[in-house]
Amino acid sequence: MGLISVIRWGVKRSPWLLHFNTGACNGCDIEVLAAITPLYDPERYGVKLAPSPRHADIIVVTGLVTKKAAERLKRIYDQIPEPKVVVAVGACAISGGVFQGSYSHYSGVDRVIPVDVYIPGCPPRPDAILKGIIRAVEILEEKAKKMEELGVSSPSRVGESATTQTS
């Protein structure tokens, strides 16, 4: 039993979130913030905000990925240890939303890093964000299972993860 088995056991009980705003209007951000507060209570699923990318399992990206924030997003994505799941929250994070056609952004998170869960809405309700996070936990567990089957003994170190970077 390697370290990855322990991680597989751990992530489904307590996934830690990292929230990164890549150019959102704050609408999605306050709904993500609302989704981690007592009325919706995600701590019953063990969900908690992580202070650093190196502690995180799930990255919640809001916003349309401006050109300046895209480099930081890639760097943060690389710093998260495998297995990791990306959740794109809001219309802007999916396709650029109302800002489509502007000069300063990439119109969508999936142009920069691979995305696993899309949550539509402008902004999505906190219930929808919570549902998306629970789906992300399932994907996280699948990814950990796959890594165990492939015989990966430990999660990759910082900066070593194989990412598909297109921009």
Place this chain on the structure above:
Amino acid sequence: MVTANSDEKYVVEIPVGPQHPALHEPISLRLKVEGEQVVDAHVVSGYNHRGIEWLAERKTFYQDIFLVARTCGICNAVHGAAYVQAVEDLMGIEVPPRAKYLRVLVMELERIHSHMLVLAVLAEVLGFDTLFMLMMRDRERVMYLKELVTGNRVHADFMFIGGVRRDLPSDKKDKILKHINYIEERMKHYEKIWAEDPIILKRTQGVGVASRSQALLHSLVGPVVRGSGVRSDIRLIDPYDAYDEIPFNVVTRDEGDTWARMMVRIGEIYESINMVKYVLEHLPSGPIIPWKTIKAAPRRFPIGEGIGRVEAPRGELLYHVVSDGKPKPYRVKIRTPSLLNIHNGVFMMLDQYIADIPAIFASFDPCISCMERVIVVDNKNNRVLRIPWRKLADREYVEKIFR
């Protein structure tokens, strides 16, 4: 190895952000510290620039209502209100009284939830997580009220040129009053915590002080300048919508520190609650737009310009719309309060301790998405371009440099 002499000074630069647990938005602070004290602070922005003014010139006047509201998610109704005010000024439209009162209702609900949010965020920054969770729980009631009135929790696009897009049925009045009374009750409890808790007082009193003259010199706006004892409020000095008929007080404090700014916000929440009650009591009857249906709104726009300015939760918000007679505006200029408070308020961080910087920064109520600007960098020649106003008005030239 470096040996430290007592009279030698070591200045270290500490970057904070754009992803940082104390900041919820992408902004970078470059702090130069000497020991624990900040000697120089520099704000690096631009992570959130989306080109809204550029897009606004390429969409029609009516599409822009939905675009400009997405400048900021927290204060989206005031952005919509300022824009439609500017267009109404351009077209010379008189807004029906019922629509004026409904606009005030929505804008005051927004002020309550925005101020509760920043009070909660500052509590979290100070390490008072319980207060953060409790305030966010009660803030959900305001969000529910906003949904009840406008139809959506955050982006409702309630404002429309000439009026509002949705009427308020009379049976919702009791429900709103019930929740507003609950929020007032809870706010008394929170005010007691903010005014008496020894840890909050130690962390915020005397931290990040701006005197009255400094606040005026740096042209700060909103609760930040009112916390320094300046009675500056657009609702008072240039009343718009129904603010000339609704009684309210301008809350000011003289201390000028982080604590005073938060107490101003608590005072404003009470004022907003009273205004919501007054609006519900005195809501005039009548139409909500000057035309029979929303589809009858005029399609032609005169040549000219219009100004709209409102008191957003963070201070004065100004829109300038220029029309050249086409269906699309020639220019939409947005001047947001956060731009002034964040860039000009940096002087408050000097000579403070690093641990206090997040508290000072959060007390400005920073809204990064409002304040972003763009810098054009020429990579080939390694220089920053300076573009004169005349060139910016030239569409072809702008298309060329931005593509």
